[in-house]
Amino acid sequence: RESEEATLRELRIFLREVLSRIALERKFRNFAKAVDPEEVPDYFAVIKNPMDLSTMMNKINMHEYTSAKDFLVDIDLITSNALEYNPDQDPSDRQIRNYACELKDMAYAIIDAEMDSDFEQTCVDIATSR
Numbered sequence: 001r002e003s004e005e006a007t008l009r010e011l012r013i014f015l016r017e018v019l020s021r022i023a024l025e026r027k028f029r030n031f032a033k034a035v036d037p038e039e040v041p042d043y044f045a046v047i048k049n050p051m052d053l054s055t056m057m058n059k060i061n062m063h064e065y066t067s068a069k070d071f072l073v074d075i076d077l078i079t080s081n082a083l084e085y086n087p088d089q090d091p092s093d094r095q096i097r098n099y100a101c102e103l104k105d106m107a108y109a110i111i112d113a114e115m116d117s118d119f120e121q122t123c124v125d126i127a128t129s130r
Ligand SMILES: O=C(C1CCC1)N1C[C@@H]2C[C@H]3C[C@@H](O)[C@@H](O)[C@]2(C1)O3
Pocket: 030, 031, 035, 039, 040, 043, 081, 082, 085, 086, 096
């Protein structure tokens, strides 16, 4: 229905805005683009489902998220990948893990604070009706 398309359009506008605010933070710069296999040759042998903020922006534009819940699944993937690939005690691994957790917490905090729960449920209902 037309109003369903209007709802999904509003979701895409909101999710782009959330992603833009996250991507502005310098501490999240490692998460902005896909890991480069030239830079990190073994990355894709370890991490089977890579994810990054640019890929998420493309997925928004390809209408691949029909609710904030879907969007947060990919946020969780960015975080879990970073924790998995950077598990060591050393300061650089610890810093990446900390930033990965801060990224996840920032995404959840924004959505919990700024997303109307009825709007989210409407999006979920549209997705399940399709
Ligand atoms: O896990 C990541 C990124 C952080 C979130 C995604 N990487 C693995 C490499 C280890 C660490 C230092 C650099 O070698 C840089 O290439 C990477 C990229 O960070």
